[in-house]
Amino acid sequence: MQAFQVKAPHDFDVSEQPSPQPAAGEVVVDVAFAGICGSDMHIIHGDNAFVRFPRITGHEFAGVISVVGEGVDAGRVGERVCIDPVVNCGQCYPCRIGRPNVCSAMQVIGVHRHGGFAEQVNVPAGNAWRIPDTLGLDSAALVEPYSIAANVLARMEPHAGDRLLVIGAGVIGLTIVQMAQAMGIEDIIVTDIIEERLATALELGARHVINGREQDLEQAVQELTAGEGIPLIADAACVPAMLPGMLRMACPAGRIGLLGFNPTPSDLVQLEVIKKELTLVGSRLNNRKFPEVLAHIEAGRLDPHALVSHRVALRDMPGAIHMLDTTPEKARKVLVDIAS
Template identity: 45%
Template sequence: MKSVVIEKPGVLRIAERERPQPGAGEVRVKVVAAGICGSDVHIFHGNNPFARYPRVIGHEFSGIIDAVGEGVDPARIGTRVAVDPVVSCGHCYPCSIGKPNVCTTLQVIGVHLDGGFSEYAVAPSRNAYPLPDCIGDDVAPMIEPFTIAANICGHLKPRPDDIALIYGAGPMGLTVIQALKGVYGVKQVIVADRLPSRLKLADASGADLLIDSSVTPLPEELTRLQIKPTLIVDAACHPAILQEAALLASPAARIGLMGFSAEPSSITQQSLTSKELSIFTSRLNSARFPEVIGWFERGQVQPATLITHAFDLEEVEKGLHLFEHDAAACCKVVLRF
């Protein structure tokens, strides 16, 4: 089988490998489609502290179960599935309170374990979720990105009367916009970004107010409009945003952080406690696949609007380069198998 292997930082090759055999409790998936994520680019460049090399990347993927390991019902063979990359122990403290995404022995398929940029991949049976026929192969890899939005929304508990501000109209920001509008019915969603093309995607995703922060400073525009957001999501993932978000927020607002920067954020306690702000952080997803599959099935989100490019597996380097270097033209890239 062909697999996309990062041999070491900066070195990618499409290698011929033996098909993996599913172990006890595992299934083997014949991969049909996979999505490129920023995490894949970080692993390629050696900027992901959790990856070990060589590594088959790819954590957004779907396909068809073609083999099962011991203890797995053979009737699952032939089932179309989307794969949750979060592999957890199920019994540590985080797992016991419904947060397998921060399991004390967390492993992520495509990061700690070989992933889905391969013709075949293995995963725990419980991580392979059946797909209804109405979810096409072209959009099935988008389920995983939308689980990231589901996770932060699960913390923030959006309400229809919220005024939401989203920093960043990249893939993560766009999934959050669609969730806020299509799932939670939030009345006003404001999006700030510096790229007109991304703001155009935000508009297509349902945003109500677009702010080009390269032209008009966000604080100045919100002050002019007399807007105090009650819900803020940092999907731009810059450490300077937290302090600004606290200053812009309404009293009693909720702030959600999706970033993974190692750079420190500077913020005063007074800016938080004076308004009694709530801050939530979110990593990966906590068993959100069934929830998001339901969103797709009911048409509450429109994942196809975020897919700007599709390539064959052999063109993976082209896809990675485009995703990294052409944010104006590229949002989500899907690999076809």
């Protein structure tokens, strides 16, 4: 089978690889579509401490079950599915309290084990979610990034009428905008330094946008909120130096959701956290959010096609990687058509 394999940092190609065989409890999925994520780029650049090379990457994908392993219902052959990449042990403390996305022994499909940039991949049967008959496999491949948005918003525990500030209007920021609306959050502010991304955020429903290169972000937020501050702040830019500003922009009792894996230390002014009794939450991957996302897409509350700026064939992935490396501002989600 053909697959996109990262052999070492900055060393990748599309090449012939052995076809997978399902272990007990697994299924083989014939992949139809897969999305390129920023974390895939981190693997290519050698910035992901969890990956071991060589690795077939890709954790946003959908396809059709073609083979089932021992213990899996044979009736699942032919089922159209999207894949939750979080594989957990079910035994450790996080798993026991319902937080499998931070399992002590967690594996991520496309990081710790081979992923979806391939014609076929084997995955645990429980990670393959059946999709509605009305949903295209290209849309289903984008359930995973929406699950990231659903997770961070759930971690921040929105209240009715809460205003949301999204920092960063890349793909994750845009999924947060759409997911927030699907959850009933209407007053959304988005900030970025790329005007094209801000225009997209407005198209997708942001009420206000702030270009941080042209405006003072904190001053603009104070003006938009009449000095009250922001109840919800989602950090989709993942720049550690921005944390002190987030603490200042948050209103009393505000919640800040952090998504980045940047190891650079952040300055945290304890006074700001305590005097406002702020809540800072980390959000990693998703905690069983696929059913929620699928329901929103089926109901028309989310539009995955709005995220896609480019579609490429599997054989053309190296060129897409180069484009994302050199002109990332020109792209939103690049969707790989595996079967073409």
